[in-house]
Amino acid sequence: MAPFPAELLLKICSDLQKESPNALYAVAASSREFSRVARPLVYSKFRFAAYRADKEALSEKAVKRVELWTSEGIAPLVRTCIISRGWSFRDVLVPNGLLETFFDAIEHFRGLRRLVIDDVELGGHLSKIHACLPALEDLKVDLRDAKEPAVFKPAKTIEGAKLKRCQLTLRMKDGLPAFIPFLHPSDLTHLTLECNLRFWVKKASRLPAFPKVVALSLGGFAIKQASDILALLPKFPAVQELTLADLDDLDYSAFTAAALGAMVDTLTTIDVPVELVPILLPAAPYLTHIKLSESSNNTCWELTPMLKGVSSSNVVSLNVYLNMPDAAALSTIFTAFPQLRELHLQAYDGEDLTDRGGSLASSIFSRGRGKHAGIVPPASLKSFMITWFSDDDFNSEENWRWVHTLPDGGSADSDGEGGSSDDEDADSEEKAVDDGASSAPRTNAGVPEYLQSTRDAILQRLPGLTSLWLDYPPFLVTWRRLAPMGTVSYESMVFDCEQDGPGIEAEDFWASR
Known part of the structure; x- marks a missing residue:
């Protein structure tokens, strides 16, 4: 054979x-x-924990396993290595010795391309990573409890690792100087810095430009002044994706298009505080994708005035996390971006979802009738996703579909047609409990028809839609077709806690649109 x-x-x-x-x-x-x-x-991916509980002994099996992976026969095959801190519910974590075993044999990992260090104290080992991993392209370091590594001076006779991607999450630590030898302007393409930037800011005038960086993310609560960011942005003239996240109440008045440097001519995607959107929209001719993430703590009261009077036909995708949304905010979004093809709205109600009192929620699920029916989404919209969250964390897998059901035979219309309002329902339930009377059991009768009619009303207003996700616990409507007016390839409606979900998370549904 x-x-x-x-x-x-x-x-x-x-x-x-x-x-x-x-x-x-x-x-x-x-x-x-x-x-x-x-x-x-x-043997392409090697993973081990560098700490153990102080009351537990390291097993011989764990030692033998790391010895195998670090051997001359196996280590050259490894392309990704993940070193984690480990976990213990009560006990104090102490080093288990496996990190030393790894660094004693680090020369064997000559094919390693990606290294992830999750809250592990490196001490003086960073110099070995730089000198002994010539193929290393991607370094991700996240330090929560671990101390920052020691600063080292690379030997002139060794070229050392030259990263293409570097992600440093150092919290409030001054750890940036230790990683400078890894950051070569001629190689670096993706850079994430969530740390104290003062080391670079102080020498910004002497800092070289990084002409190949196309994705830049700066943030973290260690950044206290807008000037720290503005001093560095001009050093990255070719950035296409810009993220400014987890910034603690900075003064954005100093931000101008000129202060951002040459990157305004190359930007296509931004994830920034809403205050910067009116500055970037008119200045960035190729900006098409905007994300206003949870870290920016956006509210409808901030978003609406910021986007009023702003308009861009180039923006085709918006992913926004919005506190206390209302219909006016949604209308403002559609006016500002008339050619939207993709909208992902993550809405935070700020209270228990059992009240179902949010005006935006009721308008979306009211079959297009009522006082919010005047909202006109762009006809260009192809992907439409809305997900609601609340303080009570009902979005967890265990309990988020247990929140509530519709009353028997009723609909959730908010315009007074076909049933009582949510507030009236809640009041009547409370009165029944107070009077000692037994309230009528809630069932799911009529819910499928209600959800289907809601979906159909949206599709009637948006004939070009190919992806739909409506998630307001316990209701979840997912629907997809390959082309506008084409055959439906997937659909699911969840309205009961005992139903199986659609088998896909919101992030995956959005990524596969």
């Missing part, structure tokens, strides 16, 4: 890796040819 082509074996092994690592191990042990192709996949 002729041997399998290597390409076919690689395809088989790749699929096995996605389905089950154990299956991939079994295939690798089945024959020499399979092993030759599968071994690099089996």
Whole structure:
């Protein structure tokens, strides 16, 4: 029998890796040819914890495992290494010795391309990472409890790692100086800095430009002044994706298009505080995607005045997290961006969702009638997603669909047609309890028809829609078709806590639109 082509074996092994690592191990042990192709996949990702509970001893099995992965036969196959702190509910965590084993054999990891360090104290080991991992392209470091690493001076005789991607989340720590040797202007393309920037800011006049950086993210509560950001932005003239997040009440009055430098001519995507949107919209000719994330703490009272009088036909995608949304905010969004193709609204009600009193929520689920029926979404809209959250964390997988159901035979129209209002329902329930009377049991009768009519009303107003996600617990309507006016390829309606969900999270649904 002729041997399998290597390409076919690689395809088989790749699929096995996605389905089950154990299956991939079994295939690798089945024959020499399979092993030759599968071994690099089996050992492509190495993960270990660098700490243990102080009352527990490290198992011999864990020691042997790390010794195997750091051996000359296995380590060169590793492409990704993830070093975590470990976890203990009550006990204090102490080093377990495995980190030293890794760094003693770090020269063996000559093929390593991505290194993730999750809250691990590196001490003086950062110099080894720089000197001994020549293929390293991607470094992600997140320090919560661990101290920042020691500053080192790289040897002139060693070229060292040159990163393409670097993500540093150092909280309030002054750890940036230790990582400077990794940041080469000729190689770096993606940079995330959530840390104290003062080290760079002080030498901004001598700082080289980073002409290849296309994605830049600056933020963190360690940044106290807008001038810290403005001093660095001109050093990144080719940025296409800009994120300014988790900024603690900065004064944005100093931000101007000129202060941002040459990047305004290349920006296509931004995730920034809403105060900066009116500045960037007229200045950035290629800006098409806007995200106003949760970290910016947007409210409808801030968003509405900021977007009034602002308009851009270039913006086709908006992903916004909005506190206490109302219909006026939604109308302002549609007016400001008349050519929107994608809208993802993450709405925070600020209270228990059982009251169902939010004006935006009731307008979306009112079949297009009532006082908010005048909202006119752009006809260009193809992907429409709305997700509600509340203080009571009903968006958790365990309980978020238990919030409430519609009364038997009723609808949730907010214009007074076809039933009582939510407030009246709540008042009548409270009165029944107070009087000692038994309230009528709630059922889901009529709910499917109600949700279907709501969906159909939206589709009638938006004939070009291809993706729809309406999530207001316990209701979840998901719907998709491949092309406008085409055949529906997927649909699901959830309205009862015992129903199975659609099998896809909101983020994945948005990413696959």
